[in-house]
Amino acid sequence: xxxxxxxxxxxxxxxxxxxxxxxxxxxxxxxxxxxxxxxxxxxxxxxxxxxxxxxxxxxxxxxxxxxxxxxxxxxxxxxxxxxxxxxxxxxxxxxxxxxxxxxxxxxxxxxxxxxxxxxxxxxxxxxxxxxxxxxxxxxxxxxxxxxxxxxxxxxxxxxxxxxxxxxxxxxxxxxxxxxxxxxxxxxxxxxxxxxxxxxxxxxxxxxxxxxxxxxxxxxxxxxxxxxxxxxxxxxxxxxxxxxxxxxxxxxxxxxxxxxxxxxxxxxxxxxxxxxxxxxxxxxxxxxxxxxxxxxxxxxxxxxxxxxxxxxxxxxxxxxxxxxxxxxxxxxxxxxxxxxxxxxxxxxxxxxxxxxxxxxxxxxxxxxxxxxxxxxxxxxxxxxxxxxxxxxxxxxxxxxxxxxxxxxxxxxxxxxxxxxxxxxxxxxxxxxx
Ligand SMILES: N[C@@H](CCC(=O)N[C@@H](CS)C(=O)NCC(=O)O)C(=O)O
Ligand SMILES: [Fe+2]
Numbered sequence: 001x002x003x004x005x006x007x008x009x010x011x012x013x014x015x016x017x018x019x020x021x022x023x024x025x026x027x028x029x030x031x032x033x034x035x036x037x038x039x040x041x042x043x044x045x046x047x048x049x050x051x052x053x054x055x056x057x058x059x060x061x062x063x064x065x066x067x068x069x070x071x072x073x074x075x076x077x078x079x080x081x082x083x084x085x086x087x088x089x090x091x092x093x094x095x096x097x098x099x100x101x102x103x104x105x106x107x108x109x110x111x112x113x114x115x116x117x118x119x120x121x122x123x124x125x126x127x128x129x130x131x132x133x134x135x136x137x138x139x140x141x142x143x144x145x146x147x148x149x150x151x152x153x154x155x156x157x158x159x160x161x162x163x164x165x166x167x168x169x170x171x172x173x174x175x176x177x178x179x180x181x182x183x184x185x186x187x188x189x190x191x192x193x194x195x196x197x198x199x200x201x202x203x204x205x206x207x208x209x210x211x212x213x214x215x216x217x218x219x220x221x222x223x224x225x226x227x228x229x230x231x232x233x234x235x236x237x238x239x240x241x242x243x244x245x246x247x248x249x250x251x252x253x254x255x256x257x258x259x260x261x262x263x264x265x266x267x268x269x270x271x272x273x274x275x276x277x278x279x280x281x282x283x284x285x286x287x288x289x290x291x292x293x294x295x296x297x298x299x300x301x302x303x304x305x306x307x308x309x310x311x312x313x314x315x316x317x318x319x320x321x322x323x324x325x326x327x328x329x330x331x332x333x334x335x336x337x338x339x340x341x342x343x344x345x346x347x348x349x350x351x352x353x354x355x356x357x358x359x360x361x362x363x364x365x366x367x368x369x370x371x372x373x374x375x376x377x378x379x380x381x382x383x384x385x386x387x388x389x390x391x392x393x394x395x396x397x398x399x400x401x402x403x404x405x406x407x408x409x410x411x412x413x414x415x416x417x418x419x420x421x422x423x424x425x426x427x428x429x430x431x432x
Pocket of ligand 1: 156216217304313314315346348390392393394395
């Protein structure tokens with residue numbers, strides 16, 4: 001008979017019990033048996049079907065949450081918690097030895113802040129279990145959970161990010177803004193310098209300066225930050241398509257449209273390192289021809305695809321934009337796990353709320369009216385109708401000529417001044 005170890009008033013754990021023992025469990029006052037053990041681990045193991053049947057006969061509830069030590073997902077921990085909270089009485093949770101059952105419990109306690117992680121091992125020892133695997137799980141989770149700091153630029157409604165690896169202090173800067181006042185023609189580096197202040201104050205090391213797309217509403221500070229930090233710049237490889245398009249619009253025959261203005265061009269599926277974290281690139285066109293999403297651990301930098309759920313999606317009517325492509329890109333983002341943190345590139349907050357930029361895949365599926373219960377055709381219709389009402393961004397003609405050069409301002413002329421160039425009557429979407 002496997003010893004049953006009482007952990008709390010509502011939870012006991014044990015090794016593999018015989019189904020014949022389930023009647024005793026009921027008599028001892030348990031309401032539910034939780035089996036955390038995948039079927040087929042041992043030849044003599046009763047298995048889920050036999051246990052479920054024994055539980056039914058004994059009048060016990062039964063939940064099957066099969067896990068292997070290294071394979072535990074947060075969803076398993078949450079399912080274990082739910083089995084306990086739904087039980088309406090004491091639960092007996094088992095695996096082969098009881099260790100995985102206790103691990104699921106302890107991890108839930110740590111995730112919810114009821115147990116400190118430094119107490120996990122001694123907690124296990126108190127009951128005769130080695131929970132070092134739970135500690136390793138928490139460490140692995142840390143490695144999947146980058147720190148993300150958003151910097152909101154109210155002037156352009158843009159969010160710039162510093163995503164960092166807590167373990168190595170390496171970081172990447174995403175979508176930094178170079179300030180520009182179109183009335184005076186003045187440029188400034190207040191936003192970029194605030195990012196550098198944060199980097200320095202936290203002892204971070206900049207390993208990448210990333211842009212999700214060539215922005216149409218502000219200058220990129222990528223080149224300025226490269227000069228300040230020496231870190232390489234990168235953008236999506238399809239930036240060359242955007243360069244070709246705008247080279248034509250601006251009539252710049254000398255312009256080299258080959259992406260050489262960045263240190264690295266990312267293709268779909270490319271990976272890169274931020275210290276111990278791995279970043280992955282997802283091509284997500286629609287808003288522009290070149291847009292990419294950066295997925296770093298449990299965080300995805302989705303830029304101008306999805307906005308906050310109450311604000312729908314990005315427009316798809318810039319030259320090279322496509323509502324249909326945007327829909328496909330959004331579906332790929334929504335195929336990430338529901339708990340994935342999504343960081344948007346813009347927030348144009350509705351009346352009465354402050355700027356926000358973090359949601360999850362689950363939030364978007366539940367509450368984004370451009371997405372929820374809509375077909376692709378529906379989305380395209382709504383998106384295109386709304387885009388017809390939007391004037392071009394105030395800075396689109398200013399910004400693209402700078403951003404197609406990786407954020408380099410035009411060359412100084414002999415009088416020490418830089419000049420922008422504007423095509424007249426080249427874009428649709430006049431505001432009158
Ligand atoms: N009013 C802003 C609009 C900027 C804009 O068009 N933003 C794009 C992202 S770069 C967008 O998707 N806007 C959606 C919307 O305005 O509904 C400006 O003039 O800069
Ligand atoms: Fe944009």
